[in-house]
Amino acid sequence: MSDPYVPRLPPELGEKLVRDDYRGDFKDRSTDIRNGCSWKLERLQHFEEIGDPGRDALRRGDWDEALRLVEGQREDFLTAIRAHTDRGHVFRRVRVVAQPLTPYVQWELHSLRLQAECGRPVRVVSTEAVAAAETAGLLPEVVILGGRTLYRILYTDSGRPDGAIRYTDPETVRRWERYIADLYDSGEDIAAYFAREIADLPAPKTPPTPPPRPE
Numbered sequence: 001m002s003d004p005y006v007p008r009l010p011p012e013l014g015e016k017l018v019r020d021d022y023r024g025d026f027k028d029r030s031t032d033i034r035n036g037c038s039w040k041l042e043r044l045q046h047f048e049e050i051g052d053p054g055r056d057a058l059r060r061g062d063w064d065e066a067l068r069l070v071e072g073q074r075e076d077f078l079t080a081i082r083a084h085t086d087r088g089h090v091f092r093r094v095r096v097v098a099q100p101l102t103p104y105v106q107w108e109l110h111s112l113r114l115q116a117e118c119g120r121p122v123r124v125v126s127t128e129a130v131a132a133a134e135t136a137g138l139l140p141e142v143v144i145l146g147g148r149t150l151y152r153i154l155y156t157d158s159g160r161p162d163g164a165i166r167y168t169d170p171e172t173v174r175r176w177e178r179y180i181a182d183l184y185d186s187g188e189d190i191a192a193y194f195a196r197e198i199a200d201l202p203a204p205k206t207p208p209t210p211p212p213r214p215e
Contacts, residue, residue: 038091
């Protein structure tokens with residue numbers, strides 16, 4: 001990798017967006033991309049996604065249902081990825097995976113493997129690959145759209161979505177794009193990783209828990 005240390009993302013250089021504003025802004029900017037490349041870096045190992053039936057099934061400890069619902073998203077993934085392809089928009093994802101696996105990441109890797117089958121480039125890196133960048137804390141969750149807009153996605157301490165900070169400074173976006181691209185280049189394709197590390201795992205031991213209450 002050309003830069004082993006993560007670029008900085010001072011909050012004061014960006015604009016805080018509440019969850020609904022972030023989702024709307026993301027949709028508008030993503031739809032406008034033509035012949036461009038976007039990136040997503042995922043570092044956290046646990047999320048409390050809201051309104052996702054598969055995540056609800058995982059939370060209940062119903063692994064078979066959680067995987068059935070992942071497979072049920074195939075057509076939606078194909079449609080979304082085809083729309084990107086028609087606009088010349090490539091969206092690459094990098095997933096940091098820590099060992100031992102959390103139940104959430106084990107489940108999410110099934111989804112990422114399916115997305116890759118549908119045409120979305122996804123690679124996996126280990127925590128060792130990002131250790132040099134994490135001397136002061138974990139990497140943030142980052143999405144870069146079309147080389148112009150960077151979102152630092154925010155979560156509560158319990159892992160619930162909490163909006164984002166939007167950055168549009170070209171140098172900040174460029175440095176992060178380079179960093180994530182380097183991670184991607186050093187990573188392993190999700191298909192090979194999944195076949196070796198995930199496909200034969202038993203269901204995770206997830207004690208049933210109640211769904212998070214709406215805020």
